[in-house]
Amino acid sequence: AQSVTQLGSHVSVSEGALVLLRCNYSSSVPPYLFWYVQYPNQGLQLLLKYTSAATLVKGINGFEAEFKKSETSFHLTKPSAHMSDAAEYFCAVKEASNTGKLIFGQGTTLQVKP
């Protein structure tokens, strides 16, 4: 069965500092991986996705993630945090089935301090 684990339910950084949100996955088949962001009382917005093309994936708002098969990781990074980056972040893997439903990690709350 596929699964996703996000290490750290809460991450706090200073404005301008590096953002690193960790995600490890478990999958017996080549995975499709996603990072979504959720602002309070809103739905999820796709930040970026990995679909077996380039291992370094660039997304919106300056975020990027690197797929590392040897480490079964797909960590999300941003060189310089902005106050507007404060939100909930979810890593997800697409289930290898006909439904293609997403399996989500527990989520990581990013706090950005001025």
Place this chain on the structure above:
Amino acid sequence: GAVVSQHPSRVICKSGTSVKIECRSLDFQATTMFWYRQFPKQSLMLMATSNEGSKATYEQGVEKDKFLINHASLTLSTLTVTSAHPEDSSFYICSARFPLHTEAFFGQGTRLTVV
């Protein structure tokens, strides 16, 4: 890009009444729609998967008679919370899958409060 619209964004209802939440795909026809429930500070819990014209597939532990899902067209799925109780208060989110897209697109969510 594809857009999913969910309505209403907030609803307050009395205990014992039913509430309907709509999820519409605006740009593409959705082959599959998903309904999630999210508790505060928690991840999304998949409730059910629905395909147009067929019965929804519910996840284990989700009462299908309480959470009625209808996917009557390729652009509309509805979730009806029947005989709502305060413990049904939550944030409900729909998402849709479209042909040729690997990612799912999400609605804005509905905050349901049962009083």
